[in-house]
Amino acid sequence: MQIGNDIAHAAELIRDGELVAFPTETVYGLGADAFNPEAVAKIFQLKERPAFDPLIVHVSNLDQVKELSKHQDDRISLLADRFWPGPLTIVVEKSEKVSDIVTSGLNTVGIRMPDHTLALQLISEARTPIAAPSANKFGRISPTKAWHVANQLKEVPYILDGGQTSVGIESSVIRLHEDGFVMLRPGAISSAQISEIIPESKISEDDQKLHSPGLIKSHYSPQKPxxxxxxxxxxxxxxxxxxxxxxxxxxxxxxxxxxxxxxxxxxxxxxxxxxxxxxxxxxxxxxxxxxxxxxxxxxxxxxxxxxxxxxxxxxxxxx
The missing domain is CATH 3.40.50.11030 (Threonylcarbamoyl-AMP synthase, C-terminal domain)
Structure with a gap:
């Protein structure tokens, strides 16, 4: 394991199918090339993460959103203008380029643009969207500093050190519907703020599925009561x-x-x-x-x- 600030080295690792832990404004993520199923599988293995829990894909520009989405939805641009880069994940129907391992077999994918210079530089230099859950063992405490990652994931090849994260909890996650949106996971951006852009709709039976990480009842747990x-x-x-x-x-x-x-x-x-x-x-x-x-x-x-x-x-x- 190495800890440092070498963006070029971290991007090369991503392109080579390896894992890199990197900071965002919310928590540190454990990233892999979103279009490389073998690399994504390493995330699940290292985190000891169950296969039914989907990953969020991080982008640095809206062209990458088009690669990931099945349909071009003008509402994404409206939300991006207001909230991206930032702690908002938008769940949409996925394109055929997105492997089922990223989405846990679902036909949807969560996408966000992180508000952190190192994260955006890494995605840009890697020249690919990066799938990344939080950089910790599954169910354990999410990391907001590089040493938190190093303490739990000793096998990760490289950790980009960006200091303390500025928001400190995972992103808000919404799912788009024809008539509006549903909040799947609360975060720094509220339903009321999003409702200023698009209306909030009723939760459907399908929304009860795990379309987003962080929805399991027991999560973020310390090893003490x-x-x-x-x-x-x-x-x-x-x-x-x-x-x-x-x-x-x-x-x-x-x-x-x-x-x-x-x-x-x-x-x-x-x-x-x-x-x-x-x-x-x-x-x-x-x-x-x-x-x-x-x-x-x-x-x-x-x-x-x-x-x-x-x-x-x-x-x-x-x-």
Whole structure:
């Protein structure tokens, strides 16, 4: 494994059918040539990712969108004008050039243009769209720094180091319908913002399929128990517990370790720090983690979506 900033070397690896981890504004991705099925298969193998979970394809220009899409949809251009480069993935019918391994056999593909200089340079120099899920073991905490990738994926040939990601949680994912769009996964861009461009439609039975990554109930999980609002702070022994705090709670001094999502209670700051807080807790010697809930407004909806999935395996209601 190498970590560096050599775009030319990273692009050559992609063209040669190898994997490269690279930064986006959301999280680090584990990328391969989207038109090389053998290279894409390496993503599933390295991540230990189930074959039913589709990948998002990253582009650097709208001509690449035309290669990936079965139909030319003017709404993509309208959305791109407003939100790309940026944390929005658009699910459309795929072209015949897109292998079934990328889409897990579905007839749709998720496409986005990342808002990160290194990511866009890599895609441009590789001269191909890049299929890339988050650069972590399947179901584990998503990476927002290069060392997060290195800690989980020691076999990846090269990691482009772009520092801390600026958004911190995965992209919003929408699926286009004839009469509008459906939000499949919440992120930094809200349904209300998208509704200013195209109308929101009702979720169909087909939308219940996994047309997007990140839809499984248990995801983004640390290797230690994580609880949200299910611990009685007055009764529990917190001397060897960690707290992921919202604001500056007065009970923080009862915990062995504290990670602050946003001392000033800013949801955007909480999104940036969420996965780093989980990584730091996982690397610490605490026995379990307690997370304060974040108000579910704006990007706070996406933060709570990630927290609930990270805590799902340990919820008392599941026991």
């Amino acid at each position: 994580l609880y949200i609002g299910e611990i009685d702070l007055d009764e529990a022994d917190l001397s060897n517990a960690g707290l992921i705090a919202w604001g500056k709670p007065g009970y923080a001094n009862r915990f062995k370790k504290v990670e602050y999502l946003s001392p000033e209670k800013r949801p955007e700051e909480a999104a940036i720090h969420l996965f780093s807080a989980l990584h730091n807790m996982e690397a610490s010697d605490v026995d379990f983690i307690v997370a304060d809930p974040v108000p579910e407004e704006g990007i706070g909806i996406a933060v709570m979506d990630r927290l609930r999935k990270a805590a799902y395996r340990h919820r008392k209601t599941n026991q």
